[in-house]
Amino acid sequence: MKAQILYGKEDLRLKERPMPTVKDREVLIRVKACGVCKSDVDYYFEGRVADFIVEKPIVIGHEASGIVEGIGRSVKEVKIGDRVSVIPLIGCRNCDFCLNGTENLCRNRKFLGCPPDTQGCYQEYIAHPADLVVKINDSVTYEEAAMIEPSSIAYNGIKVIGGIEGNNRIGIVGAGTIGLLIGALLNSNKKNKIYFFDIDEKKLSFAVSNILNSKGYVIGKDDNNLPADLNMAFDVSGSSTGVNVAIKRMDFKGRISLIGWSTGERSTDLNTVVLKELMLRGSSNFTVKTFKEVAELVNNGKVNLKNLFKSGFKLEDTGKVIIDVKNKKFEKPKAVINI
Ligand SMILES: [Zn+2]
Ligand SMILES: [Zn+2]
Numbered sequence: 001m002k003a004q005i006l007y008g009k010e011d012l013r014l015k016e017r018p019m020p021t022v023k024d025r026e027v028l029i030r031v032k033a034c035g036v037c038k039s040d041v042d043y044y045f046e047g048r049v050a051d052f053i054v055e056k057p058i059v060i061g062h063e064a065s066g067i068v069e070g071i072g073r074s075v076k077e078v079k080i081g082d083r084v085s086v087i088p089l090i091g092c093r094n095c096d097f098c099l100n101g102t103e104n105l106c107r108n109r110k111f112l113g114c115p116p117d118t119q120g121c122y123q124e125y126i127a128h129p130a131d132l133v134v135k136i137n138d139s140v141t142y143e144e145a146a147m148i149e150p151s152s153i154a155y156n157g158i159k160v161i162g163g164i165e166g167n168n169r170i171g172i173v174g175a176g177t178i179g180l181l182i183g184a185l186l187n188s189n190k191k192n193k194i195y196f197f198d199i200d201e202k203k204l205s206f207a208v209s210n211i212l213n214s215k216g217y218v219i220g221k222d223d224n225n226l227p228a229d230l231n232m233a234f235d236v237s238g239s240s241t242g243v244n245v246a247i248k249r250m251d252f253k254g255r256i257s258l259i260g261w262s263t264g265e266r267s268t269d270l271n272t273v274v275l276k277e278l279m280l281r282g283s284s285n286f287t288v289k290t291f292k293e294v295a296e297l298v299n300n301g302k303v304n305l306k307n308l309f310k311s312g313f314k315l316e317d318t319g320k321v322i323i324d325v326k327n328k329k330f331e332k333p334k335a336v337i338n339i
Pocket of ligand 1: 037038039062063149150
């Protein structure tokens with residue numbers, strides 16, 4: 001079978017790999033679609049993301065969907081022919097975090113396509129634990145199913161500060177993929193009012209035209225007109241400026257979800273956090289439960305992801321697509337490879 005293997009910085013090669021062997025509790029998946037994540041772009045150009053370093057050849061890619069073509073002996077959850085989205089986060093299943101359904105915090109978790117040696121999904125077949133796939137309806141395309149993974153990161157960030165319901169005034173700092181997905185999820189409750197903040201006017205106008213009834217503000221330009229009574233905000237930018245924009249725009253007792261991150265320390269306007277009694281809450285990846293909840297929203301047509309990605313690329317094109325994503329060639333925030 002064919003696989004895109006990353007040998008080091010800017011060195012991605014299409015190679016033959018042996019078919020994976022399927023253990024008792026695993027399924028064999030013919031991968032059909034895999035999204036390009038910012039982390040894939042960083043592995044390709046920088047050879048690392050934080051402390052995860054490409055030291056030996058690895059297949060990257062983790063936003064995947066496909067069809068089940070084989071099942072291990074003790075698999076009951078799925079059958080051959082099921083269309084599935086892949087949960088790429090694999091907890092140890094033994095620690096307190098895993099046993100409490102917070103696999104995202106497991107110290108021994110693995111993540112598909114993550115160095116040094118957890119192989120990912122830019123390849124034709126993967127073997128994967130049967131309880132870490134979610135069935136998708138026939139109405140959902142493989143490309144949309146690949147979007148469930150980044151949507152789960154967005155949804156986890158929403159859940160940690162209260163969820164979709166209510167009558168909220170929401171600020172989203174950073175109008176990239178995750179920011180847009182937060183908007184798309186929150187938009188499933190029509191009572192929510194959504195304001196995007198970014199320094200990039202192009203990103204903002206895409207966000208505003210795709211997330212119904214949202215408004216966009218350019219940081220540094222529209223500052224005097226920004227709303228100042230938010231009760232929920234999300235920082236996806238990972239920058240000090242971004243977090244401080246959110247802090248400044250909150251009403252008393254507001255809740256801020258911190259999803260973006262960057263290397264190095266950040267300075268935060270903690271005095272305002274104290275004065276307004278704000279709550280700052282971090283959100284890391286997603287849990288298995290969160291992923292399944294998002295899959296249900298997508299299966300039931302509650303969240304519309306269709307306009308947020310560009311697809312139609314082949315496995316052979318993966319390197320070029322990663323370069324094009326880096327160079328912001330596409331209008332849509334996400335590119336999805338068809339495999
Ligand atoms: Zn990702
Ligand atoms: Zn664990």
